[in-house]
Amino acid sequence: MELTTILFYFFSIATIGAAAVMVFSKNIVHSAFALMFSLIGVASLYVLLYADFIAATQLLVYVGGILILILFGVMLTTQGRSFDYKTITVNLVPASILSLGVAALLIFVFVKTDWMISEVAEPDQTIYDLGMLLMGDYVLPFIIAGVLLLIAIIGAILMATRLSSQSIKNENIE
Amino acid sequence: MIQWLAEPGLTHFLIVSAILFSLGLMAILSKRNVIMVLMGVELILNSANINMIAFSRFTDLGLDGQMIGLFVIIIAAAEAAVALAIVLNIYNRFRSINLDEISLLKG
CATH class of the missing domain: 1.20.120.1200 (NADH-ubiquinone/plastoquinone oxidoreductase chain 6, subunit NuoJ)
Structure with a gap:
C-alpha cells in the first residue's frame, strides 16, 4: 500500500x-x-x-x-x-x-x-501559474471579487455599528 | 474491489465530497440554531470545492478548476461576514437565534 x-x-x-x-x-x-x-x-x-x-x-x-x-x-x-x-x-x-x-x-x-x-x-508548484491566470484570463472576476469583498466589509460594519447605536438608544429610553 | 480501493482516484474524492454534502444538508435541515445552519452551509461549500479541485487534478480542466475553487473561498468569506452581521442584528431584535421563533417578515 x-x-x-x-x-x-x-x-x-x-x-x-x-x-x-x-x-x-x-x-x-x-x-x-x-x-x-x-x-x-x-x-x-x-x-x-x-x-x-x-x-x-x-x-x-x-x-x-x-x-x-x-x-x-x-x-x-x-x-x-x-x-x-x-x-x-x-x-x-x-x-x-x-x-x-x-x-x-x-x-x-x-x-x-x-x-x-x-x-x-x-506540477512542482501552482502559485506561479495561478498568478499568471489571475492577471491574465481571470482579471475581471478578480477585480469583481475585490469589489464584492469591499462591499461586504462596508455592509457588515454598517450593520454592526447600527446595532450598537440602537442598543444604546434603547438603554437611554429605558 | 481491493484494487479499486487501493488506488484513490477521482471517484474516491467525489464520494468524500458527497458524504460531506449530505452531512451539511443534515445540519441545515435538522438544526434550529442559525449559526449551526451557517456551519452546514460552510460544509456544503467545502464539498463543492473538493469536487472542483478533484476535477482539476484528474481531468482536462487544468488550473481553471483551482481558480474556481479560489473564487468559491472568496465568496464564502464575504458570505460568512455578512451573514454573521445579520445574525447579530436578528439577535438584537428578537433576543433569540432560534429559527422557529424568527417568523416575522416585518420586525
Missing part, C-alpha cells in the same frame, strides 16, 4: 468523522471545533490533489477567519450561562432520510459515470 493511499484514507476519515461530530453534537462550541478539524482535513485533501496554494488559502481563510467569526457569533448571541451553548434538533427522521437519499444518489451517480480521466503531470 502506497503512502498516498494511506494518507488519503486517514484524512478523508478524519474529515468525515469531524463533520459527523459537528452535525450530531449538542454543544455548539464543540460543533465549531469539530468544524475546524473538518476544514483542516479538507485542506490536506487539497494537498493530495496537488493544490498547494488553495490548501494554504483554505487554512488562512477558513480556519483563521471564518471559524473565528463563527465563534464570535456564538459568544455574542448566547443568552445566560456559558455552559448553556445548546442547540435544538428537530425533524431528525425526515432530515436523515433526505440526506441519506441525497448521499446515496450522488455516490451512485459518481460511481456509475464514466469520467474522462486524463493523466496530468505533477
Whole structure:
C-alpha cells in the first residue's frame, strides 16, 4: 500500500468523522471545533490533489477567519450561562432520510459515470501559474471579487455599528 | 474491489465530497440554531470545492478548476461576514437565534 493511499484514507476519515461530530453534537462550541478539524482535513485533501496554494488559502481563510467569526457569533448571541451553548434538533427522521437519499444518489451517480480521466503531470508548484491566470484570463472576476469583498466589509460594519447605536438608544429610553 | 480501493482516484474524492454534502444538508435541515445552519452551509461549500479541485487534478480542466475553487473561498468569506452581521442584528431584535421563533417578515 502506497503512502498516498494511506494518507488519503486517514484524512478523508478524519474529515468525515469531524463533520459527523459537528452535525450530531449538542454543544455548539464543540460543533465549531469539530468544524475546524473538518476544514483542516479538507485542506490536506487539497494537498493530495496537488493544490498547494488553495490548501494554504483554505487554512488562512477558513480556519483563521471564518471559524473565528463563527465563534464570535456564538459568544455574542448566547443568552445566560456559558455552559448553556445548546442547540435544538428537530425533524431528525425526515432530515436523515433526505440526506441519506441525497448521499446515496450522488455516490451512485459518481460511481456509475464514466469520467474522462486524463493523466496530468505533477506540477512542482501552482502559485506561479495561478498568478499568471489571475492577471491574465481571470482579471475581471478578480477585480469583481475585490469589489464584492469591499462591499461586504462596508455592509457588515454598517450593520454592526447600527446595532450598537440602537442598543444604546434603547438603554437611554429605558 | 481491493484494487479499486487501493488506488484513490477521482471517484474516491467525489464520494468524500458527497458524504460531506449530505452531512451539511443534515445540519441545515435538522438544526434550529442559525449559526449551526451557517456551519452546514460552510460544509456544503467545502464539498463543492473538493469536487472542483478533484476535477482539476484528474481531468482536462487544468488550473481553471483551482481558480474556481479560489473564487468559491472568496465568496464564502464575504458570505460568512455578512451573514454573521445579520445574525447579530436578528439577535438584537428578537433576543433569540432560534429559527422557529424568527417568523416575522416585518420586525
